[in-house]
Each structure stands twice: as structure tokens, then as C-alpha cells.
Amino acid sequence: MRRLRVAVVGATGAVGRQMLSLLEERRFPVSDVVPLASAQSAGKRLSFGGGEVEVRALGPGSFEGVELALFSAGASVSREFCPVAAQAGALVVDNSSAWRMDPQVPLVVPEANLAAARTRPKGIIANPNCSTIQMIVALDPIRRAAGISRIFVSTYQAVSGKGARAIDELRVASERSLRGEEHAYQVFPGPMAFNVQADWKPAEGGYNEEELKMVNETRKIWGDPSIRVSPTTMRVPVLNGHTESIVVETTRKVTVAEARRLLSSAPGVVLCDEDRQPLPLAASGRDEVFVGRIREDLAVDNGLCLVVAADNLRKGAATNAIQIAEKLLLAAA
Amino acid sequence: MRRLRVAVVGATGAVGRQMLSLLEERRFPVSDVVPLASAQSAGKRLSFGGGEVEVRALGPGSFEGVELALFSAGASVSREFCPVAAQAGALVVDNSSAWRMDPQVPLVVPEANLAAARTRPKGIIANPNCSTIQMIVALDPIRRAAGISRIFVSTYQAVSGKGARAIDELRVASERSLRGEEHAYQVFPGPMAFNVQADWKPAEGGYNEEELKMVNETRKIWGDPSIRVSPTTMRVPVLNGHTESIVVETTRKVTVAEARRLLSSAPGVVLCDEDRQPLPLAASGRDEVFVGRIREDLAVDNGLCLVVAADNLRKGAATNAIQIAEKLLLAAA
Numbered sequence: 307m308r309r310l311r312v313a314v315v316g317a318t319g320a321v322g323r324q325m326l327s328l329l330e331e332r333r334f335p336v337s338d339v340v341p342l343a344s345a346q347s348a349g350k351r352l353s354f355g356g357g358e359v360e361v362r363a364l365g366p367g368s369f370e371g372v373e374l375a376l377f378s379a380g381a382s383v384s385r386e387f388c389p390v391a392a393q394a395g396a397l398v399v400d401n402s403s404a405w406r407m408d409p410q411v412p413l414v415v416p417e418a419n420l421a422a423a424r425t426r427p428k429g430i431i432a433n434p435n436c437s438t439i440q441m442i443v444a445l446d447p448i449r450r451a452a453g454i455s456r457i458f459v460s461t462y463q464a465v466s467g468k469g470a471r472a473i474d475e476l477r478v479a480s481e482r483s484l485r486g487e488e489h490a491y492q493v494f495p496g497p498m499a500f501n502v503q504a505d506w507k508p509a510e511g512g513y514n515e516e517e518l519k520m521v522n523e524t525r526k527i528w529g530d531p532s533i534r535v536s537p538t539t540m541r542v543p544v545l546n547g548h549t550e551s552i553v554v555e556t557t558r559k560v561t562v563a564e565a566r567r568l569l570s571s572a573p574g575v576v577l578c579d580e581d582r583q584p585l586p587l588a589a590s591g592r593d594e595v596f597v598g599r600i601r602e603d604l605a606v607d608n609g610l611c612l613v614v615a616a617d618n619l620r621k622g623a624a625t626n627a628i629q630i631a632e633k634l635l636l637a638a639a
Numbered sequence: 640m641r642r643l644r645v646a647v648v649g650a651t652g653a654v655g656r657q658m659l660s661l662l663e664e665r666r667f668p669v670s671d672v673v674p675l676a677s678a679q680s681a682g683k684r685l686s687f688g689g690g691e692v693e694v695r696a697l698g699p700g701s702f703e704g705v706e707l708a709l710f711s712a713g714a715s716v717s718r719e720f721c722p723v724a725a726q727a728g729a730l731v732v733d734n735s736s737a738w739r740m741d742p743q744v745p746l747v748v749p750e751a752n753l754a755a756a757r758t759r760p761k762g763i764i765a766n767p768n769c770s771t772i773q774m775i776v777a778l779d780p781i782r783r784a785a786g787i788s789r790i791f792v793s794t795y796q797a798v799s800g801k802g803a804r805a806i807d808e809l810r811v812a813s814e815r816s817l818r819g820e821e822h823a824y825q826v827f828p829g830p831m832a833f834n835v836q837a838d839w840k841p842a843e844g845g846y847n848e849e850e851l852k853m854v855n856e857t858r859k860i861w862g863d864p865s866i867r868v869s870p871t872t873m874r875v876p877v878l879n880g881h882t883e884s885i886v887v888e889t890t891r892k893v894t895v896a897e898a899r900r901l902l903s904s905a906p907g908v909v910l911c912d913e914d915r916q917p918l919p920l921a922a923s924g925r926d927e928v929f930v931g932r933i934r935e936d937l938a939v940d941n942g943l944c945l946v947v948a949a950d951n952l953r954k955g956a957a958t959n960a961i962q963i964a965e966k967l968l969l970a971a972a
Binding site: 456457458460462477480481484496497500501502503504508511512513521534535536537538540542543544545549551553562580581583585586587599600601602603604605606609611613615 | 789790791793795810813814817829830833834835836837841844845846854867868869870871873875876877878882884886895913914916918919920932933934935936937938939942944946948
């Protein structure tokens with residue numbers, strides 16, 4: 307199999323490191339890897355392929371000969387450098403929010419809308435938000451079978467979605483809290499140890515950015531602007547692994563038995579037995595989306611309740627991006 | 640003011656201790672306190688009123704001369720001993736689930752349905768479940784103004800609701816987890832440190848006991864069996880303070896401005912400024928219910944989203960019970 311030159315932009319971040327380790331773990335055919343980051347991180351060494359690779363400073367010349375560029379360095383970096391990488395001939399898969407709502411950029415969850423990735427006039431494919439990805443993977447089989455009109459979702463999001471520094475801060479703050487000491491938070495806007503909060507920027511109508519991403523990205527991925535999504539996003543003191551409580555209203559009645567049958571054979575889904583439940587701690591380190599606690603909803607007639615957990619750094623970010631690349635670059639090889 | 644002989648059943652538990660400290664804090668006119676618990680706890684000394692009181696073993700003769708009996712020792716103890724205390728002439732306020740759905744026992748949140756407490760053929764008043772109480776306090780002003788047809792609620796519940804041993808276990812398990820060590824859980828059915836789970840007993844239709852309490856108690860308190868409640872209850876690694884993400888559908892449109900106006904003057908409610916949010920860590924130690932993040936819902940036409948946080952040991956249990964007693968016993972004094 308032909309091997310590819312792969313750039314990872316934001317290689318020292320929580321998602322970037324996960325991308326590097328997934329390239330190894332999934333035996334992605336890499337000829338050489340180009341880890342890119344800000345100038346401050348240049349020169350750092352990261353383990354890869356049994357050896358080490360040196361982080362280089364991202365610049366206009368970084369993408370020469372690169373065939374796949376995986377971006378996870380924030381929206382402003384992506385806005386500037388995704389077009390540079392695409393111009394250099396790379397397939398670009400961007401994990402930031404920069405291009406997600408661009409009509410010329412497909413927004414892709416392979417289990418749901420891989421076909422959209424075939425048309426990419428800018429050479430860029432956007433990876434959805436972590437919370438959106440796991441919801442789409444869990445609900446897509448139900449949508450295909452019965453249609454979806456409304457979704458009510460409340461999230462229980464891990465701190466890893468805020469980056470490696472957030473993980474460190476929750477650990478340190480938890481230790482201090484257990485010793486009865488104060489912690490001066492730097493990454494979180496307020497206390498995160500043994501607390502619950504929404505720590506995203508306010509956006510519109512009282513909703514925060516994360517919540518509006520769940521609304522807009524869901525509609526774009528499914529190509530259905532009529533779907534109504536009611537989102538409340540919250541951060542919980544979990545290191546890694548997002549959980550979601552979802553009520554979904556379908557356009558025709560779906561029984562719990564039918565939903566379980568649909569999900570038991572769905573791609574990328576692990577259906578939990580009825581006496582088990584999806585747990586973020588168990589989902590952490592796994593590539594699948596765990597679905598369980600499926601119940602007939604008590605408030606809407608064609609409603610189902612379910613709980614969904616997934617590793618937000620893997621399926622919610624790095625795994626989804628690499629799966630897109632695998633489908634597009636390796637299927638033909 | 641006449642002083643009352645007050646029994647606290649389950650005095651060594653998390654809620655029982657909270658009841659004792661609230662009797663002091665609220666200067667409840669106690670002549671003497673009778674702390675009751677199981678035979679194993681008898682002889683333990685608890686601080687009260689600047690001195691100490693000795694825990695006695697609960698028995699048929701425990702309630703002689705008792706005018707107020709506050710129960711929080713589990714449903715089986717309440718089933719046996721609430722009638723004994725009532726027979727002895729005490730006003731009984733029971734925090735367990737034993738009597739909540741008994742048609743001859745009023746289920747009371749003072750802010751919402753104090754009048755129901757006046758008719759108590761068994762001499763027993765039931766205190767609702769913690770998750771129900773804070774939801775009722777937050778939504779009652781909206782219901783009075785506009786009626787409520789549906790509620791979708793996802794909870795983020797603290798471990799203190801499971802008792803004092805659960806608080807200890809989360810602390811120890813968190814310390815061990817941060818050191819990379821395993822913990823053999825005894826109170827929780829599975830890992831709780833840095834995890835999310837529903838740890839209540841399965842009840843019916845995939846719902847657990849806690850979820851069905853929220854459905855049935857809400858209908859009873861508001862005297863409206865037509866209200867549809869969709870509950871998902873989850874435990875998060877928070878020591879004390881429950882949070883809830885709620886979508887409420889009203890029978891007529893309520894704007895965010897109207898909801899904020901209604902809640903700003905509502906009894907027992909602290910309305911958070913628009914740039915703040917209810918936090919369980921901040922609600923812990925407080926008697927009010929914190930309400931915020933009020934948004935026009937995006938999935939139902941007459942819908943509002945809100946986030947609610949309260950101290951589950953205080954307003955969710957001990958405070959609510961003592962407020963009932965204050966209203967019934969002291970108002971006339």
C-alpha cells in the first residue's frame with residue numbers, strides 16, 4: 307500500500323496527540339509525519355512509530371508534499387492555514403469550527419453522511435463538534451428508519467474537550483479541593499472540581515457557542531434545516547468522555563425494541579445491555595459511541611429517551627477525522 | 640415562644656445531621672431534641688445547641704411527648720415508625736419515599752402547595768424527593784402564571800443524596816484515582832470518581848426509581864395528573880448540590896423577560912444574573928433554589944430552557960421539612 311505524508315497541525319494539543327497515536331494504532335499508512343504547532347512548541351519531541359518526531363513551527367511552507375493534513379489548532383489557525391494546505395495538494399480534515407458552516411465545505415460523520423465528503427470544492431472537510439458527532443452516530447440509524455423532528459439534549463461534557471491544560475487543571479484543583487485548599491483557576495472561568503458549569507462563550511439568545519453548534523451542525527450533516535434541536539451543554543468534573551441525555555421525537559412511532567434492533571447493528575455503535583449503561587469512564591479510550599438506557603419517552607408520543615457516551619478526543623475529534631481520511635484516501639488504494 | 644420537643648429520626652445520617660444543624664441555625668424553638676437512630680448508633684454523641692446530645696435507639700416508646708418528628712432514616716423505618724410518632728401526638732414530616740404517594744398523606748413544597756399540609760388524616764406529611772423539590776420551586780411561579788403541559792428534565796445529582804458514606808467514598812476514590820490507584824466501590828454500583836452514572840434501582844419501562852419519583856411527585860404536588868414529565872436522572876462527581884437542565888412547555892407563551900420577572904420575586908428562588916449561572920458548588924450550604932440560563936426553547940413553541948441548582952441536603956430535604964414544620968407549628972404560636 308502506498309504510504310502518505312501526513313501533517314498534524316496542533317500536534318502538541320490534546321486532540322493532536324490523540325491524532326498521532328491513532329495514526330499508529332490504526333496502522334494508517336504513513337510515510338512520514340509532520341507534526342506542526344506554534345513557534346513556542348517547535349523543537350519539542352513527540353513519540354511516533356517507535357521513535358521520536360520533532361515538532362516544527364507552522365508556516366506557509368509547512369505543507370510541501372503533504373497528502374493529508376489533520377488540523378486541530380483552533381479556528382484562527384485553521385482559517386489561515388487550511389487553504390494553504392489544500393492549495394499544496396493535501397486532503398484537509400479540519401477539527402476546528404472555522405469551516406464547519408461554510409456551504410462549500412462538507413461537514414462529515416462517516417457513519418451518517420460520508421457521501422457529502424466526495425464534493426469538496428475547497429479541498430477542506432470539516433469535522434463536527436464533539437458533542438454533535440456522538441449524537442449523530444447514535445441517532446442516525448433511528449433517523450434513517452423513522453425520521454426525526456425534534457431533539458432535546460443535555461450534555462455532561464468532560465474537561466478534555468477544553469484541551470490538555472484543562473485536564474491538568476482539573477486534576478490539580480481536585481487534589482487541592484480534597485485537601486481543603488483553594489485553587490486559582492486559569493483555564494476554567496470558575497471552580498470546576500466537584501462542580502458543574504457551562505464554560506463556553508455566550509453566543510445568542512442566552513445560548514452558548516457549544517449549544518448553537520449542536521443545532522446548526524446537526525441540521526447541516528443531515529441536510530434538514532427543519533429539525534428542531536433544544537440543547538443545554540454543561541461541563542462536569544470528568545477527565546475524558548462526554549455523556550448526553552437525549553430525548554428524540556421521531557416522525558413515526560419507534561418502539562424501544564425497534565430502536566435496540568436498529569442500534570445493535572449500527573456502524574460505530576456499541577449498544578449497552580438493558581442492565582448496563584453508557585459510562586464516560588468506560589467509553590474513554592474507545593472509538594465507538596456507547597448507547598443505552600433506551601426508554602419510551604413520557605412527554606412526547608413518538609419519543610425515545612437515550613443516554614450516549616463517547617470518547618470526545620477520539621470519536622468526537624481525532625478518530626472521526628482519521629476515519630474520513632481512511633474512507634477517502636485508502637478505499638481507492 | 641413556646642418551645643417544642645423535637646425528634647430527629649436518622650440523626651446520624653447526612654440529612655439527619657443537616658436537620659439538627661438547621662434547627663439551630665434557624666433558631667427553631669426547641670425545648671429538647673431527641674436524636675434517634677438504629678441500635679448500632681445509640682450512644683453516639685452529636686453536637687447541638689452548644690452542647691452535646693446522645694443518640695438513642697429508635698423504638699416504640701421513642702416519641703413520648705414529642706411534638707415534631709422529622710424522619711430521614713429510609714422508607715422501611717418510616718413505614719413502621721411514622722404512624723407510631725403520629726399516634727403519640729407528634730406532627731410527622733417524613734423525608735423518605737414511604738408515604739409520598741399515599742392519598743391520605745400530603746406531599747408538600749411550602750412555596751407551591753402549603754395549603755395541602757393542612758389536611759393530614761394520618762398526621763404525616765411527606766417531603767418530596769430532592770430532585771422534585773428544586774424543580775417545583777423553580778417552575779411553580781411559571782405554572783401559576785401560564786400553566787405547564789410538559790417538562791423535560793435531565794439531572795446532574797451530587798453524591799450526598801446517597802448519604803454520608805457516599806460523600807466519603809467519592810472523596811477517597813477521587814484521591815486514589817488521582818494517584819492512579821484502583822478503588823473497590825462499596826456504596827456506588829460502579830466507578831463514581833470522574834464518571835457519570837445513574838445509580839438508582841431500575842423501576843419500570845427502563846426508568847429508575849428516581850425518575851419515576853419526579854414524574855409522580857410532580858403530578859401530586861401540583862394536583863395535575865395531565866402534566867407530562869420526561870426525566871433522566873444522573874449522578875455526577877459532585878459532593879453536594881444537585882443541578883438540573885429543564886425544558887418546560889407552558890400552555891401559553893412566556894417570554895424570557897416574563898419568566899425572569901416572575902422568578903425575580905418568587906419565594907425561595909435566587910434568580911441568577913444573565914451573565915451568571917446556577918452552580919451546585921455555590922448552591923451548597925444555601926437554602927434557596929438558584930435559577931438561571933433562561934432561554935427561549937428552540938424545539939417547542941411555548942418552551943423555556945432553564946438551569947436550576949440547589950443544596951439537595953438542605954432545600955432538597957432538611958430545609959423543606961423544617962420549613963413545613965415552621966409554617967404549621969410556629970405561625971400559630
